[in-house]
Amino acid sequence: MQIRIGTLSSWSVWTITWIIAIRLVFALVSDPSRTGNYSPLWVVIWLVTTAESLLIIWMALELGLKKRLIRKPSVIANLTLGAFIGATANLTTGALAILMGIDTETLWGIRALGGAFSFPLMFFLLNNVRGAVIERNEKISKLNQVENELIGYREGAKQTVHDVNESTRAKTIATLSPPLDSIENLLQGQVKSSSRLELIDELRHVIADQLRPISRSLQESAEKLSSPNQRTVQPPRAVSALPNRINLRNTIQILPAFLIMMFSFPLVAYLVLDHRSLFRGLLSAIGVAAVMFLIRLLVPKKREFKTAITLTLLAVFASLAVLPGFLITLSIFGLTEAVVVNLCWMLGTSIGSFLLSAYARGTDELRAKYEAELELFNEKLAKEVALFEQKLWLERRAWSYVIHGDVQSALSAAVTRLQRTEKLEPYEIEMVKQDLQRAKLALTKPASRDIDLNAGINELVRAWSGVCEIKVEASARATRAIESNRDIRNCINEICKEAISNAVRHGNAKNAEITLSRDQDDVIQLEVCNDGHTVLREQPNGMGLSMIDDLSLKWQLTNERHKGKTCLVAELPINNQS
Numbered sequence: 257m258q259i260r261i262g263t264l265s266s267w268s269v270w271t272i273t274w275i276i277a278i279r280l281v282f283a284l285v286s287d288p289s290r291t292g293n294y295s296p297l298w299v300v301i302w303l304v305t306t307a308e309s310l311l312i313i314w315m316a317l318e319l320g321l322k323k324r325l326i327r328k329p330s331v332i333a334n335l336t337l338g339a340f341i342g343a344t345a346n347l348t349t350g351a352l353a354i355l356m357g358i359d360t361e362t363l364w365g366i367r368a369l370g371g372a373f374s375f376p377l378m379f380f381l382l383n384n385v386r387g388a389v390i391e392r393n394e395k396i397s398k399l400n401q402v403e404n405e406l407i408g409y410r411e412g413a414k415q416t417v418h419d420v421n422e423s424t425r426a427k428t429i430a431t432l433s434p435p436l437d438s439i440e441n442l443l444q445g446q447v448k449s450s451s452r453l454e455l456i457d458e459l460r461h462v463i464a465d466q467l468r469p470i471s472r473s474l475q476e477s478a479e480k481l482s483s484p485n486q487r488t489v490q491p492p493r494a495v496s497a498l499p500n501r502i503n504l505r506n507t508i509q510i511l512p513a514f515l516i517m518m519f520s521f522p523l524v525a526y527l528v529l530d531h532r533s534l535f536r537g538l539l540s541a542i543g544v545a546a547v548m549f550l551i552r553l554l555v556p557k558k559r560e561f562k563t564a565i566t567l568t569l570l571a572v573f574a575s576l577a578v579l580p581g582f583l584i585t586l587s588i589f590g591l592t593e594a595v596v597v598n599l600c601w602m603l604g605t606s607i608g609s610f611l612l613s614a615y616a617r618g619t620d621e622l623r624a625k626y627e628a629e630l631e632l633f634n635e636k637l638a639k640e641v642a643l644f645e646q647k648l649w650l651e652r653r654a655w656s657y658v659i660h661g662d663v664q665s666a667l668s669a670a671v672t673r674l675q676r677t678e679k680l681e682p683y684e685i686e687m688v689k690q691d692l693q694r695a696k697l698a699l700t701k702p703a704s705r706d707i708d709l710n711a712g713i714n715e716l717v718r719a720w721s722g723v724c725e726i727k728v729e730a731s732a733r734a735t736r737a738i739e740s741n742r743d744i745r746n747c748i749n750e751i752c753k754e755a756i757s758n759a760v761r762h763g764n765a766k767n768a769e770i771t772l773s774r775d776q777d778d779v780i781q782l783e784v785c786n787d788g789h790t791v792l793r794e795q796p797n798g799m800g801l802s803m804i805d806d807l808s809l810k811w812q813l814t815n816e817r818h819k820g821k822t823c824l825v826a827e828l829p830i831n832n833q834s
Contacts, residue, residue, distance in 0.1 A: 261335070261384070266379070267317065270386060271386060301348075301349050308345060339375060347371070385615055436696060459671045502560060504566050504569060513609035518541045524601040525585070539584060540585075543580035548610070551577070563618070574607045575603055582602065643831050646807050667692075667695050709738060712749040724756065724767065729771050762788075770782075785823040811824065
């Protein structure tokens with residue numbers, strides 16, 4: 257309500273234009289009908305009071321209301337200004353009408369009261385309709401922005417990870433190949449004591465000053481992939497303000513329509529019929545509300561019709577609901593011109609108020625439906641991005657294995673062989689050459705690793721044997737998905753190793769249970785529980801936390817699922833097309 261009625265945007269051109277148009281209708285019908293004088297001077301008075309109203313709005317905003325509304329929305333401030341504008345415009349209308357000789361009655365009280373209520377009421381109802389559309393578009397815009405960010409991430413990151421891997425591979429080969437070739441050349445001849453020491457120093461230099469900096473560069477480059485591509489966010493596409501089919505019963509909004517009629521029916525009856533018809537007008541408004549309430553009870557709760565049919569039926573019901581009020585005035589005044597004019601006002605107000613309320617309700621329903629659809633779509637899209645983040649982390653990990661594992665281990669093996677003895681035998685020199693060849697081969701082969709999850713878990717159990725007893729349980733659905741998806745096997749293996757290691761080292765756990773389940777087709781739920789004491793959540797920059805964030809949709813540490821146990825519960829997205 258604050259956003260719809262209490263903001264600066266509530267004073268939009270759309271709202272003010274509609275209020276001015278409605279006041280024009282009143283200016284051409286109400287006072288001329290009451291006085292019997294249909295002089296064009298009423299239009300002149302309307303133009304003057306319109307200019308006066310616009311001037312008051314501008315002055316109020318410039319004198320401080322604009323800053324006030326920007327700082328904090330205020331429904332009271334806006335409605336108070338609206339009451340002042342309406343009362344002023346009506347009093348000016350009366351004064352000018354008397355001055356121009358087209359009216360003789362003062363009616364200052366009824367004019368001030370009518371204006372003070374009518375303007376805020378129109379302001380409220382029109383902004384309620386406009387606000388429903390605004391909130392819908394704002395929500396659509398926000399969700400579209402999220403959608404574009406996620407799509408931009410997915411589109412850009414795939415190419416970026418390929419470029420980073422290729423550039424890193426090329427850089428590594430270009431950096432390491434020359435010294436490795438130089439070392440191989442030195443191995444072609446007789447390896448003396450001095451050249452052996454030179455070889456050792458050269459290999460150590462390659463490992464310490466070239467291999468490790470490349471690894472750090474790889475890590476820094478990969479981390480930059482967390483930023484999505486910047487994409488141009490298009491404004492939300494305008495959609496129909498009403499759905500194709502509407503629940504008829506839900507469109508009958510009695511309270512907002514009654515608020516309009518409770519004010520307008522007595523005022524019109526007062527102006528068109530006589531001063532004693534205020535109460536009759538109020539009775540007519542109550543009669544419309546009562547009839548519509550009965551109709552609403554008779555309409556099926558879940559029945560939907562096409563929008564055009566629903567609105568037509570609503571207009572027919574709103575017209576029939578005016579019948580009690582019309583019969584009251586007909587029985588008292590007979591079929592006179594004033595009674596017909598009053599009937600036309602009641603029909604127009606009743607139909608308009610119910611259609612306006614139905615429009616606002618339909619727009620709100622469409623906004624909620626569209627928002628739900630977009631949120632569902634973005635949830636699916638978020639899973640796709642999470643799957644890519646898994647792929648990114650695993651590729652980064654695989655390339656790290658190459659540099660730290662295969663390449664570094666091969667070069668370290670060569671250093672170890674050279675350090676064994678001052679005089680190398682030919683077969684030892686050949687083995688050093690093979691170590692160098694293994695290092696080169698590791699740099700050129702694809703950085704891809706797959707694991708046997710059962711073997712990985714068995715290795716984990718053996719690693720902590722005698723320290724922490726580990727049990728594993730997996731559902732049949734989870735097992736099928738794991739067997740067909742290489743990435744999820746790697747993810748589960750890494751998280752389990754991290755969780756068990758933390759539980760033992762930080763929580764002094766003696767027993768742990770790993771449970772794998774699959775309630776949803778595209779999500780594996782991993783639960784690692786232990787009997788150690790609760791470990792505080794890792795700091796944001798921790799490697800373990802970063803890994804789990806990359807590999808899972810969401811995760812948490814909790815001791816609520818099993819009393820006396822601490823559990824890591826993570827949801828891992830899986831690609832069903834794998």
